[in-house]
Amino acid sequence: MERNNAIDFIKFFAIFSVVVIHVFPRDSQIGLFILDNVSRFAVPFFFTASGYLFGKKMIHTRDSIDYFKRYIIKILKLYLCWLFFYMMYDVLILYKVATDAPKEFEQYINQFSFLDLIYYGTGTSGYQLWFLTALIWSVIILFVFLKLKKVKLLLIISLILNLLGLFGQSYSMFYDFPLSTRDALFIGLFYTTLGFFFAYNKFYEKSKSITNKTYLLLIFIFFTVQVVEGYLLDKVLSGSYGEYFISTIFLTTFLFLFALNNKALGKGLFITKVGGRALGIYIVHVVFINIFDLILSAVKMEYISDNLFLKLFETLLIISISYISYDLLQYFKRCLSKLIKTS
Numbered sequence: 001m002e003r004n005n006a007i008d009f010i011k012f013f014a015i016f017s018v019v020v021i022h023v024f025p026r027d028s029q030i031g032l033f034i035l036d037n038v039s040r041f042a043v044p045f046f047f048t049a050s051g052y053l054f055g056k057k058m059i060h061t062r063d064s065i066d067y068f069k070r071y072i073i074k075i076l077k078l079y080l081c082w083l084f085f086y087m088m089y090d091v092l093i094l095y096k097v098a099t100d101a102p103k104e105f106e107q108y109i110n111q112f113s114f115l116d117l118i119y120y121g122t123g124t125s126g127y128q129l130w131f132l133t134a135l136i137w138s139v140i141i142l143f144v145f146l147k148l149k150k151v152k153l154l155l156i157i158s159l160i161l162n163l164l165g166l167f168g169q170s171y172s173m174f175y176d177f178p179l180s181t182r183d184a185l186f187i188g189l190f191y192t193t194l195g196f197f198f199a200y201n202k203f204y205e206k207s208k209s210i211t212n213k214t215y216l217l218l219i220f221i222f223f224t225v226q227v228v229e230g231y232l233l234d235k236v237l238s239g240s241y242g243e244y245f246i247s248t249i250f251l252t253t254f255l256f257l258f259a260l261n262n263k264a265l266g267k268g269l270f271i272t273k274v275g276g277r278a279l280g281i282y283i284v285h286v287v288f289i290n291i292f293d294l295i296l297s298a299v300k301m302e303y304i305s306d307n308l309f310l311k312l313f314e315t316l317l318i319i320s321i322s323y324i325s326y327d328l329l330q331y332f333k334r335c336l337s338k339l340i341k342t343s
Contacts, residue, residue, distance in 0.1 A: 006259035007049050009266025012275035017042040019285055019315050019322075022128070037230035038223055040244060043131060044252040046278070047191035050135055052256070053140070054192075055199025058146070068143050072136060079121065079132040082283050086126030089287055093125075093294075120183055128286050134188030141184075142193055155197050158190035162249070170233050170245050187244065191252065198260060208261055215258040222251035274319070280326030281319060288318050288325075 017039030054071060061067040091105065098104040121133035145154040151315060165186025168177035181187065225247040233245075256339045259265070266272035274281070292314060 002263065004259065004263045005267040005313055006262045006265035007052070008275035008278075009048065009272045010045065010255065010259055010275065011267065011278040012266075012271040014042040014101065015044045015275065015278040015281050018128075018282060018316065018318060019289075022286065022289055023307060023315050023318065024311050029123075033231070033234075034227050037227040040226060040230070040248055041255060042224075044187070044191045044244065044248055045255060046131065047135065047138070047188050048195035048198075048252055048256050050194025051138075051192035051197075052199045054139060054197075056144075057195040059199065064146075068139075072139060075132055075136050075139075078283070079129060079136070082126060082129060082132075083121075083124065085118070086124035086129070086287070089290075090125050119147040119297070120180065125290055126283075126286055130182060130303040131188075131282065134184040135192065137184035140187040141189055142196055143195075146196075149339065151197060151200065155190075158193045159249075160161050161186050162190035163246070166244065166246065169243050170230070171252070182243070190249075194253065195256065198256065204211050210257075210261075212258070212262065215254055215261070218254045219251065222247050222254060226251055267291050274323055277323055277326060281322040284326050284329075285318050288321050292318065 021036055021040045021042070048064045057067055057071075058064050090108065094104055095101045096109060112123045119133060119137065121130035142151070142154065145151055164177065167175045168179060168181030168186065179186075204205035226245055229247050266275070
């Protein structure tokens with residue numbers, strides 16, 4: 001399967017945006033608010049790319065059931081390993097700072113529910129792991145509909161669920177949806193199915209008639225609309241702080257179609273290589289943010305949270321450390337695997 005460099009190229013900006021969201025305070029300055037809202041395309045793009053690449057693999061494999069099983073097991077193992085890591089990290093910090101460590105440890109363990117662990121991916125300081133559980137459940141549902149030959153129906157159903165889910169986030173001032181919607185059903189499923197649809201359907205072939213200039217204009221327009229939408233909902237209508245918007249759907253769609261029609265974009269660039277490691281950076285970056293915050297607190301420098309340039313420096317630093325750390329982990333994993341095979 002031909003590698004799409006443009007997807008990895010855009011993934012770099014997506015992972016940069018994720019770290020921006022997690023590093024920057026949301027409400028301290030209007031500039032930071034704009035930066036935060038611009039960054040909201042990132043996770044939907046990751047889901048779309050995952051659905052697309054899963055779809056492409058399904059096309060080029062003889063045994064789709066076997067590939068599906070291997071894919072799910074791979075993501076599940078990744079989730080369980082890093083869930084354990086963040087649990088151990090939390091316990092370590094808890095015993096470091098707690099006044100009554102045994103009691104607080106008991107409270108920490110008791111807070112976990114079965115649903116948190118297997119569906120929402122929440123409960124630890126590794127809050128970003130929800131992406132992995134959402135991806136697992138999204139792909140499972142997608143595979144079922146694929147076997148039923150109802151992927152187009154799933155796209156419609158998942159779009160409706162996505163729109164409903166926005167009432168649990170950005171549009172809660174109109175109707176406060178009673179369920180948590182930061183999950184597979186209301187976010188991951190639609191964008192994963194959208195990416196899969198692009199891989200399996202010839203719809204995007206028609207998009208080749210659209211010029212790159214038009215795509216870039218549409219992307220710019222919907223980036224702007226997303227920021228305006230976020231501002232109106234949060235600042236003017238005083239709603240809950242939104243993570244995703246209706247405009248995010250259009251932005252992600254045009255951004256991904258642009259990537260499909262410009263496969264060589266970013267080829268040979270270092271940031272494209274970094275983008276190819278986006279999932280690894282996504283998984284590990286939160287622990288480095290936590291450590292960085294602990295250091296700032298220890299030296300009483302929390303005030304830099306309001307400094308745009310220092311926070312941008314921190315963002316680049318976190319991405320760099322996360323990239324190097326995950327690369328080293330993969331290197332040691334390969335070495336261990338070779339050692340086991342030769343022993």
